[in-house]
Amino acid sequence: MVSERGLEVLRVIVQDYVASREPVGSKTIVERHSFGVSAATIRNDMAQLEEEELIAAPHTSSGRVPTDKGYRVFVDQLTEVRPLSAAQRTAIEAFLGQAVDLDDVLSRTTRLLSQLTNQVALAQYPSFGMARVRHIEVVALGPARLMTVLITDTGRVDQRLLELSGLGDVVLGEELLGELRGKLNAELGGKSLAEAGQLLRAFAGSFAPVHSAIVEAVAACLSEQVAANRQDRLVMSGAANLARTEGDFSGSIYPVLEAIEEQVILIRLFSEMEIDADGVSVSIGRENQGFGADAGQLSETSVLASGYSASGGSVARLGVLGPTRMDYSNNMAAVRAVARYLTRLLGEESA
Incomplete structure (x- = not known):
């Protein structure tokens, strides 16, 4: 059983070792701190701390350093979490x-x-496993380039660029973009990311076949965004x-x-x-x-x-x-x- 003075000795050993990275000896403790007892008495306290495996000798010197157990006692019993200035x-x-x-x-x-x-x-x-879709935006950046934006209720904003040049003749009219935005937010808004991922798999089926390649590309891009945000x-x-x-x-x-x-x-x-x-x-x-x-x-x-x-x-x-x-x-x-x-x-x- 460690005495109250023994715990105070542990406190100064931790503090001095953290500050100096040098093992702390009884003579140093007596010189630096006002315990009002002799170095021999401090050595007895340190012997008790060592017996309790709260401090250890890193080598043959007379100094001691805290063990993991010693740091635990320091954190649990001797540390006061002070507010910042x-x-x-x-x-x-x-x-x-x-x-x-x-x-x-x-x-x-x-x-x-x-x-x-x-x-x-x-x-x-x-x-983000608990996050929900707040809003989805699809923005045209050129004749065959889109940006998809996924915003969750946790404040996450994920943007991706999508190149459509490999899909053949692509027509990115404002009417199609408006339909994409409207249906994406109507179907996915408020849904969890897990639910959104499932809904995106069948999303292209609600559009005319002539637009299926574009819609599938947008849905695939958003699916990647959803998956990334769930990790x-x-x-x-x-x-x-x-x-x-x-x-x-x-x-x-x-x-x-x-x-x-x-x-x-x-x-x-x-x-x-x-x-x-x-x-x-x-x-x-x-x-x-x-x-x-x-x-x-x-x-x-x-x-x-x-x-x-x-x-x-x-x-x-x-x-x-x-x-x-x-x-x-x-x-x-x-x-x-x-x-x-x-x-x-x-x-x-x-x-």
């Missing part, structure tokens, strides 16, 4: 408020979060931050970069992480194992996540990934604050 909140609002659509919002969000935390920032697109995916920024902390990993950082690029493990991890009362969830070191065949790639990292809501009631996660030696207090505060502002911003856009 007024200046930081103003900067978040100013930067994200300039976004023009959902893609831009999430791109700006990850760039901002990466700058605030000096970690890799990740944002999950809202669950879970992440936006990432700040991978260079991993290179700056490469010394925190016992081996190469390439397996971590591969896991980030593949996304599957992180999406599974995000879906399993339960947000706590502070609005943040933290998965530390070996806790990241079990989410895929190569989940060991993340065994020396910590993932901090929070949830945000988009229009239509869909919920997604955003967060940061970095080495287990990170500033948990500030990073948790940044993730929570950005998630809350993102929820408010997307709610305002859908109103």
Whole structure:
């Protein structure tokens, strides 16, 4: 059983190690912190912490570093998630408020979060499996070129160019385009993406045979857009931050970069992480194992996540990934604050 002073010793070990990346010894603790006891007493506390597997000696020196279990106790019992400063909140609002659509919002969000935390920032697109079609637009860009636009109730805008030159004699009259727009929105508007995909398979049958080739091409293009928007995916920024902390990993950082690029493990991890009362969830070191065949790639990292809501009631996660030696207090505060502002911003856009 660790005493209250022992927990305070753990706190300063974590804080000092995060700040310096140097193992922390009893003499250093006595010199830097006002415990009012001797170095011998602090050594006894550290021995108890080591017995509880909360700290460990990385080599034969007298210094100790936190273990995954030690970081977990620090996060659960010793960390207070402080609000960001007024200046930081103003900067978040100013930067994200300039976004023009959902893609831009999430791109700006990850760039901002990466700058605030000096970690890799990740944002999950809202669950498009629950998204519904808000509007479809078909725009003529030339005699044999169209642009199809799919807009969902989650704020996603997907545009594709469609070349029709290979379909023979193509006549893109305004009457046909008007009929296309009208029927697409009448049949697909308000439908889920799964329902829209099914309806598009038979969509060409409602047009005259002379137009079937054009209509089938438009339906096929929209089907690809629907399928793409139903896939879970992440936006990432700040991978260079991993290179700056490469010394925190016992081996190469390439397996971590591969896991980030593949996304599957992180999406599974995000879906399993339960947000706590502070609005943040933290998965530390070996806790990241079990989410895929190569989940060991993340065994020396910590993932901090929070949830945000988009229009239509869909919920997604955003967060940061970095080495287990990170500033948990500030990073948790940044993730929570950005998630809350993102929820408010997307709610305002859908109103």
